[in-house]
Structure formats: C-alpha cells, structure tokens
Amino acid sequence: MAFIEWNKQFEINISEFDDHHRHLLNLLNKTFDNLKKGIEKEKLGMVLVQLVDYANYHFRAEEVWMKDQGYPKLQQHCAEHRYFIGRVQEMCKDYETGDTALAQELLSFMKNWLSSHILGSDQEYRRFYTKHK
Template sequence: MEIVAWSDSLSLGISKVDEQHKRLIQMMEELDEAIRKNQGADAVEDVLTNLFNYAQAHFAVEEELFRKHKYPEMALHELEHQRFIAKAFAFKERLGSNKPGLALELLNFLSSWVLNHIELTDKRYAKYLRDCGVS
C-alpha cells in the first residue's frame, strides 16, 4: 500500500488543522524513508516517537476546537483519537521484537487510518466548525 499523500481533496478548510494534517503526512513519509532505507530500529523509533507526539498534540488542538464550539459528536471523535493512540503505541511496543515486516505493517496502518479519519470523521466536524466561523 502506498502511504497517503496530501491532496486538496483532504483539505478541511480549517487552516491550522490542514497544516497539521500536512505535517503528519510528511512525518509518515519520513517514517517510510527510514524503513525503506533500513536506517535501523533506533532511527525508525525516533521518527515514530516524533510522529506519535505530534499526533497527540494535533488531537489536542482538534479537541479544544470541539469544546470551544460545542461540537455535538465530540465524545465519539475523541474516542477515535484514544483508540488510535492505544493501537499506535501497541505497534510501537511490538517493533522491539524485530518481526520482519512489522514496520511496514505499522506504516500501512498509519496511512490507512489517517486517510480514513480525515475523509470520514474529520470532514464531518469541518463543516460544523466552518459554520461556527472557524477557518
């Protein structure tokens, strides 16, 4: 599977969130490069740690917008974030086992999750927030 690439079709029309999504995708590209160039477990883990930390910061920004504007599906969206974090950290722990193909499996999970999350879940809140004046 190809990792997700940024395109205008992923834009939510909320500049801060779009910029963060672009950065997340860029970090996945960095992870893909570290894996494909066999840069070693430490390099992959460093990129992954940065990506997960950035994802958590991004989720916090979204969740603050939800609270500020009383987004009605806030609890459900936050639950998706929590599930992602739990699954991502479970993958990270398994990376230490050096199981062949696990890093690519993780990258596929990340790419698929980010694409589906933006296309399905984030686009639902984007209209609501834009209607509240967020841009």
C-alpha cells in the same frame, strides 16, 4: 511516489488543522523513506515516537477546538483519536520486541486510519463549523 500523497479532499479549510495534517503526512512519508533506506531499528523507533507525539499534539489541538465550538460529536471523535493512539502504542511495543517488518504494518495502519479519519470525522466537524460559524 510518496507513501501517502496529499489530496485536495483532505482539506478542511481550517488552516491550523490543514497544516497539522500536512505535517503528519510528511512525517509518515519521511518515516516510510527511512524504513525503505533500512535505517537502524532503534533510530526508526525514535522516528516513530516523534510521529506518535505529533499525532498526540494534533489530536489535543483538535479536541480543545471542538470543545470550544460546542461540537456535539466531541466524545465520539475523541474516542477515535484514543483508539488510534492505543493501537499505535501497542504496535510500537510489538515493534520494539519484534522485527522491522512490523514498522511497515504500523505505517500502513497509520496511513489508512489517517486518510479515512480526515475524510470522514474531520470533514464532519468542518461541516458543523461551516454551518454554525
């Protein structure tokens, strides 16, 4: 079973962002598999960096789009993205100096945060978009 399964409820019907979210979940699953396989700490660190880079790329795309749509909760949404990136960067630093068990903690944080963010705040911009397009 995958670490995080794609769920129909994640769909926001904006194909670019659904693709991004699917890709993020795939990356999370691959990273988790690598962790379980016991790859070297340094290599896992590089995979984690790719995951964070992709999350950043996706957040930026969403933020530009929300701004273009005149989304009223843009600031709040951006703050959530910043919280995620800040927390993940802190955890990555701890991982570099700590042991590999911290990677498990980091991936669990990402999984929980991403699921609730997509189901909550991302679905909220979808509802706004559907109403106003």
